[in-house]
Amino acid sequence: MTPAEGPTEDRWLDDEAGPIVRPYVMTRGRTEPTRGKFDLISLVVATRPTAALEVGLGPEHLTILRLCEEFLSVAEIAARMDLPAGTIRVLLGDLLDRDFIEVSEPHPETDMDDDCFYQAVIDGLRSL
Amino acid sequence: MDFGRSDRSAARKKAPSAIKILIAGGFGAGKTTMVGAVSETAPLRTEETLTDRSVGVDDISGVEAKHTTTVAMDFGRITIKDQYVLYLFGTPGQERFWFVWDELALGALGAVVLADTRKLADCFPSVDFFERRGTPFVVAVNCFDGARIYALDEVRLALGLDSSVPVVLCDARKRNSGKEVLINLVQHAMRTRGKRPRPEGVPAS
Numbered sequence: 001m002t003p004a005e006g007p008t009e010d011r012w013l014d015d016e017a018g019p020i021v022r023p024y025v026m027t028r029g030r031t032e033p034t035r036g037k038f039d040l041i042s043l044v045v046a047t048r049p050t051a052a053l054e055v056g057l058g059p060e061h062l063t064i065l066r067l068c069e070e071f072l073s074v075a076e077i078a079a080r081m082d083l084p085a086g087t088i089r090v091l092l093g094d095l096l097d098r099d100f101i102e103v104s105e106p107h108p109e110t111d112m113d114d115d116c117f118y119q120a121v122i123d124g125l126r127s128l
Numbered sequence: 129m130d131f132g133r134s135d136r137s138a139a140r141k142k143a144p145s146a147i148k149i150l151i152a153g154g155f156g157a158g159k160t161t162m163v164g165a166v167s168e169t170a171p172l173r174t175e176e177t178l179t180d181r182s183v184g185v186d187d188i189s190g191v192e193a194k195h196t197t198t199v200a201m202d203f204g205r206i207t208i209k210d211q212y213v214l215y216l217f218g219t220p221g222q223e224r225f226w227f228v229w230d231e232l233a234l235g236a237l238g239a240v241v242l243a244d245t246r247k248l249a250d251c252f253p254s255v256d257f258f259e260r261r262g263t264p265f266v267v268a269v270n271c272f273d274g275a276r277i278y279a280l281d282e283v284r285l286a287l288g289l290d291s292s293v294p295v296v297l298c299d300a301r302k303r304n305s306g307k308e309v310l311i312n313l314v315q316h317a318m319r320t321r322g323k324r325p326r327p328e329g330v331p332a333s
Binding site: 039040041042043045071073075076078079080084085086102104106107108115117118119120121122124125126128 | 141143144145147148172173174175176177198201203206208209211212213214215217235237307310311314315317318322
């Protein structure tokens with residue numbers, strides 16, 4: 001099976017096909033990112049101001065870069081763009097490939113042994 | 129120039145630490161309500177495709193048959209002094225999605241199990257799951273209007289909870305109440321993890 005690269009036929013462009021097909025068109029049929037794991041709470045930030053016309057970047061890539069002027073989690077990017085997290089991961093992989101973004105991974109559970117960390121979170125919650 | 133570039137990124141603002149907390153419980157127990165009450169913004173929703181790796185593995189050698197399920201999760205965030213960002217994820221309520229929780233629970237600081245005393249059994253799967261996995265959790269009894277008030281010890285007994293697991297009352301609609309539950313959870317997680325030699329050393333019981 002070769003993924004269809006050409007323009008989609010008209011009969012697929014109805015309302016019913018839209019929500020299902022659209023994410024896969026954006027990722028050109030890919031379901032896995034080329035790089036990176038991207039946890040739902042991995043924080044993403046753009047490395048430079050968005051260039052309006054970058055070759056090879058789609059409108060969704062540019063939207064992500066605009067959203068990520070400040071650190072934003074994968075889950076929030078997905079929610080704000082109303083796309084499945086899996087689709088966002090593929091797009092983020094493209095951006096990471098080209099150094100448009102930096103990704104800060106969450107701490108693994110084993111790193112949660114530090115009492116200072118817990119105390120800081122408790123104090124923070126109290127002061128809200 | 130390579131070092132020029134790394135200079136620039138060193139000058140960048142440091143990333144806050146992202147922390148994940150799960151809000152579990154039966155359908156209608158108030159998960160999304162609590163997420164919304166304590167978060168900075170209205171709950172957001174994301175769709176995640178999760179892989180079922182533990183079911184139906186008997187005889188599929190050579191077959192690339194991984195079951196995938198798409199679940200919708202409501203979540204919210206709490207920013208603490210630009211240093212920490214707490215993400216609260218409401219776990220999907222349907223019991224048939226129990227297997228997806230493992231992916232969600234990975235790296236979580238802990239979990240809140242919301243209990244509704246009118247249908248206490250609904251939170252059994254959550255309690256079982258976090259006990260087995262060794263994820264620190266607290267049980268928060270959501271005080272629904274009109275529901276009989278039970279003593280917390282009765283709830284503990286009914287759920288067969290270890291004496292170390294905190295059981296607290298809450299009102300999932302109230303921000304301060306939700307905050308107290310989260311503080312209880314973090315305190316409990318601190319105690320639990322302090323006692324544990326290392327995560328993989330948790331007895332399977």
